Amino acid sequence: MIFKLPGETLLRLCEIISEAQRAFTASPTVLRFENALLAEGVCTLTAIGTHLVANEKRGFSAIKELVEDLATVFDLYIQGIYPRPECLGDEVEGEKGLNAADATWLLIMLEAIGVQVDPSRLVEALVTHIGDRKLLTGTEFDILHYKHTLGKRRIQLNADRTFLEGPVTQKTFKDSIGNRYTVCSRGDLPYSLEISGPKYREPKPQEAVTCDLCGMLYVTNHPGDARRHKTTHDRVVRRLNPKPSARLQKRVVTGITGELVGPDAPLWMHGEVYERAAAFRREFGYDFIQWPGGSSTRAPSDWRGHLFAGPGGEIAGACAFMHTTSRKAEGEWSLQWIWIAPRFRRMGLLETRWADFQQRYGDFDLEKPLSEAMVNFLWKHGSEAQRASLPVF
Template identity: 45%
Template sequence: MKTTISSDALTRVCNILTEARKPTAPRVELTRFELALLADGVATNSDIGDYLITSEFRAYSSIEYFFEELFAPLEIAQQFIFRRPVDPLDEVHGTQGLSAVDATAFLIGLQGLGLQVDPSRLVEKLSDALKDRHSLTGNELEIVLYGNYVNRRRVVLKARPTESGGAKRETTHEDEAGFRFAMQWEGDSVVKLEVLGSLYEVPKPQEHVKCDYCGHEYLTNNTAEARIHQDVHTRRQEMFDPEPEQRFASHLATDVGGERVDHKSPLWMHGAVLERAFEFKREFRYDFVQWPGSSVTRAGEEWVGWLFAADAKGTIAGACAFMNRDAAAAVPDWSLQWVWLAPKFRRSGFLDARWAEFLKLYGDFDIEHPLSEAMQAFVRKHGTEKQKAALPAAVHE
């Protein structure tokens, strides 16, 4: 975090931080301020100031006089608070303050600066109301993640440019709680403050890398990206090194449709074709997926897919899909849209073994272009004269 504040307010903050911490007894019960904040859902700036002087005593409780200048650098937005009118026509007057969530986030920010405040009781109460929420504001996220980051953050506050022209120097300080402070001065004014929490650790270096196996690019030492990479890696592993599938083995054993996937096939087969269609799109950088079926929706009658069995145990080596480009015509106009085989099964004769059957079922079908070099080589060897004639001229010669 790098934020800007006035040099006067920043100097006042440092005067507090460099004074010895005042011993305080741990509290279990909610304070009067906390009870009112939770009951009303809001607190006025005056309420917040009264609370702070009962918690941060250093520098003669001077925090009361400038805490509002810390709202902006801590990214806290004020709003007007009104008393509910007795009559809708009553004139109402608002005063500035914060919602319960924003006030708690503000206290979390002050604690991160090394000030003597304790938002933990408010965090506990508010977290209960947020536990089932999937979408959160920034300040709600501060509350939810409080336990993960308390005393572990690095905070930097910078003062706006001054014209003091004073001598520049740097000072450091470590308080009784283990917070470390580095201050840059210009004359008698602090122009930069760096705060390291008592549990702060220097982040591990990060770099962009690409997984040699699954091809996913991600940032190292990042929990979210590591989780995404693991998900991608696992899905690719299921495609690249497939395990036997009992339901496919059972389907093959009954010989009801075998490897064919049409509008009558089980939904899981449509989903299996879709997964390979995604791999084809990714590998050959197509703009869209060429298979409308999924594990919840069957492809229409104009589509037919095939799952290539690697063995009788139901291992799926790959898939392909045909589309009838003119379903209304008396004679179907079939086109092979794509073929994808797991790398370990390529050049193993899977497509060759089925080509004659495809020609019997779909006639002298077209093959959707562009074709990979491997597919062009296959067509030159096994394709019909019509299919060969459709190859790029340079390759056909």
């Protein structure tokens, strides 16, 4: 994070952080400020200054005079804070101030740049106050992440104008809690201050890559993308290398009828057909997933799925039939797609089910186009009508 600030403010800040840190207390003044801020929901910049000097006395307590500049540098909304008038219409004098979340965020940022302040109690109270809300302001977002980001930030403060005279020098030092500072100066005047927290790590390079296996496009070294990729990747691996399924094994003890996924089949079977429909779409590059069910909804009654049990009781593949009146007024079934995991192909899984399909769905139609493997299969096992619809090579 890079911020620009007046050269004079940077100089005084450098004077503060160059001194050794002193003992730290949660004095009654500190607690009074915190309680008042939480009760009122707002505070004046003067009150923040007084709060800060309770623990930050370095540089002759200069921090008190830097509050407004720093609130501006960090782009906080400074607004008028007024005492409630005794009678409506009374004239009252206001002062510049911040709301509770912004004031707490300012303290978080000051702590991150090495100022002696402890915003943790305010953070705790405000996190409770935020509760389960689904929408947050930017400052509330950082308050929620306080423990997660503590000591991990790198902040650079640059003077808003560059000094042209004198030799350039660079000074680095560490404070007693492990913050590392780099001050760049020209002559005696600092123009840049960089603060890295004790737990700051250089971010690893990020690049967009496509996974060869699951096809997902994701950004490397990005925790959110890593999580999303893992979910998608694991799903694809489960389809390609399925483990024996106790649930499917139980259903097929009496034969392949147990593989049927109709309107009465349990939801998990509808979900497993959906997974294979997704694999089919991915492998052959279609736009839609041709299975109108899933693990939370059953497919409607004009659809039938079949899961194929592999030799070890794995879900080796699936297919789906749809009842349609598009070609014949009386309606007919049509095989929409069939997908078998590569390592279970050419093992006769379809062949052993073909007679059952013919009996169940009659002389069914097949949704085109067909893969070469399917065309070859139909030349051997298809009905006369099915073979008549095949392309001739």
